[in-house]
Amino acid sequence: MDSQAIRNQFPILDQQVNDHQLVYLDSAATSQKPLPVIEAMNRYYREYNSNIHRGVHTLGTRATDAYEGARDKVRQFIGAASAKEIIYTRGTTAGLNLISYSYARANLSEGDEIVLTPMEHHANLIPWQQAAKATGATLKYIPMQKDGTIRLEDVRETVTEHTKIVAMAHVSNVLGTINPIKEVAAIAHEKGAVMVVDGAQSTPHMKIDVVDLDVDFYAFSSHKMAGPTGIGILYGKERLLENMEPFETGGEMIDFVDYYDATWKELPWKFEAGTMPIAEAVGLSAAIDFLQDVGLEKIHEHETKLARYALEQLKAIEGIQIYGPAERVGLVTFNLGDVHPHDVATVLDAEGIAIRAGHHCAQPLMKWLGVSSTARASFYLYNTTSEIDALVEGLKKTKEYFSDVL
Template sequence: MSISAIRSQFPILDQEVNGHPLVYLDSAATSQKPIAVIEAMDRYYREYNSNIHRGVHTLGTRATDAFEGAREKIRAFIGAKSSKEIIYTRGTTAALNLVAHSYARAKLTEGDEIVITPMEHHANLIPWQQAAKATGATLKYIPLQEDGTIQLEAVRETVTDRTKIVAIAHVSNVLGTINPVKEIADIAHDNGAIIVVDGAQSTPHMKVDVQDLNADFFAFSGHKMSGPTGIGVLYGKQSLLENMEPLETGGEMIDFVDYYDSTWKELPWKFEAGTMPIAESVGLAAAIDFLQDIGLDAIHQHETALATYALERLETIEGIQIYGPRDRVGLVTFNLGDVHPHDVATVLDAEGIAVRAGHHCAQPLMKWLGVSSTARASFYLYNTTDEIDALVEGLKKTKEYFSDVL
């Protein structure tokens, strides 16, 4: 599918912002939604809106079939063995919190170790901080190289026989670093630990096979992969999930309730209390179909080419500081001299260009970089080199506007 054909599927892109054609370069925060996803959710609400697993009427059956059909589609998309290993959540953050509470707090004791990295999003950092405080476990960090990558030797030196959990981002939302998760999983398992993978920034952009990665848990969100907000997925190996207690209780996750005790349904439903994001599951299934029609390999190649082009063009701007390795996914994080990233983003917005500015929910990484915040341009399947050129021209205007501080 050509880039123009792809862009035509995203109606939000066909507009002007502040008198300029919209250049949306913030897909790492949330991606835009294609017509197929919007129409699939609209169809659910118009034609078979009903709750699931509760009624025997026709609409309830259709909704349940769509909800569980989406689960099977997700299973195949990430290569899980069984749909029992696919747990619906509100998003990556909720999925990681589920593991930190239901697995970590039950398994960890004083002196055990949790190993993470300085590049983690807060969603894959704070739950482990809290788990360590609650259990007496120790939080340890794998050191980063100067370019923001991880060497396996550093992993081997950090992970010990006291390590019980290694939690790591598949891809950094700031640096664009692609971490060697499969090799890190081997090191974790060799030391008797499990590995928890934050896949929020990898699943939308490249093929993911949780069995090949040998991930014990893997979390991602729908809204970053052309799907709706409010839905995410926790993959967990069945043997681990079966021995975990649910974080939330009530509603349809129960099997039997008596006055003083209750029992839970089997996987995956014991982790899905209350009314689930039904319309959102329909939208996520449509997003998976859309991405697979284009091809994850083609998407990854397109974004890699955009990142390479962006690095080459941005490096022509005097005074720009770019963070992260050369080999990266489709995002570039930078600072423009002493201009505050919020000011950079404001000037770019006046030109119709949407970028992110701030600490990107990664304050320890900002500390490691020696800055308080950065600007970030992130690309997806619908972005073009012309939009990167517009970004470069916008940054040149920013330089002119703030010439007194550059």
């Protein structure tokens, strides 16, 4: 993979921050956008900006074709059987909330179980807490091993005949753990439960095939996979989506409205109320083209090498604590002695290095780790080993600066 050729497609990376060359290591929060994505959205606004579906004029038709064409491109990208199973949302959080409201509340009752892991992002935790409160269901957690992984034998012990939903991150945004989704889905289905997957941290970094994984719902965001903010995807099996009521109503999702009742459009449009993010769908389509041109397998291989290199280099720094398993996606979460992660991030920012610091929307996981917050460096297809070297040098400077507390 030609890293420099790829970097040249990301204009934001070619800049100085605090008189240093920018080193962007925060792609798990949001990835940068390549020129083809920026240009595709610019072209939409310059040439055929219009609302979709109802208009019969030329611009409206072009916008509708682009919007629906992007949907089919997503379908192919994740291996779904039908475009009816691809729902546009605002992002992963919105997709998981849609399931919580439209599926969980209609199918859960007192005594039912929702099974989670302690590593879940708040977006895949709070919706289930609220669903449990609304229905009388209970939450259960699959125990984690010391390295931040789960064992299938623990999944089998936790999932019972009372379990109706198993919700799990494909990849942990803190630990980098890659969970065995296909095997967990099989266990869930054996007990009659549905499998819900938070794919925010997996879809940008590896090839996804929802049919092969046999998941029932799979949510992810555009902005973490070189696409624009404000749009995401919820995949759901058609038979499940057909029996769900819409989460939001009004606008484009209606079929017929009378004074006292209304009917909904067919899938997928019954879940897409109001004016949808059309330009963002165009941008997402361009992002998929870009990632496929590079190759998801090559991206995964590149990031895995970066993660291994980062682990080797960071472990050589005395006083650093690294969290998560040896085999992981392209991110490393750590603490530097007793230095607060925000202070670490501030010193690194002065060196032009962007990382993330805080609880990463995973406070129960922070509690499990025994810390209040951590620092996280995350990598994508445009990062290089020289940038990891810059991170290491920055951390050494941080140690010097805070030598009195180390």
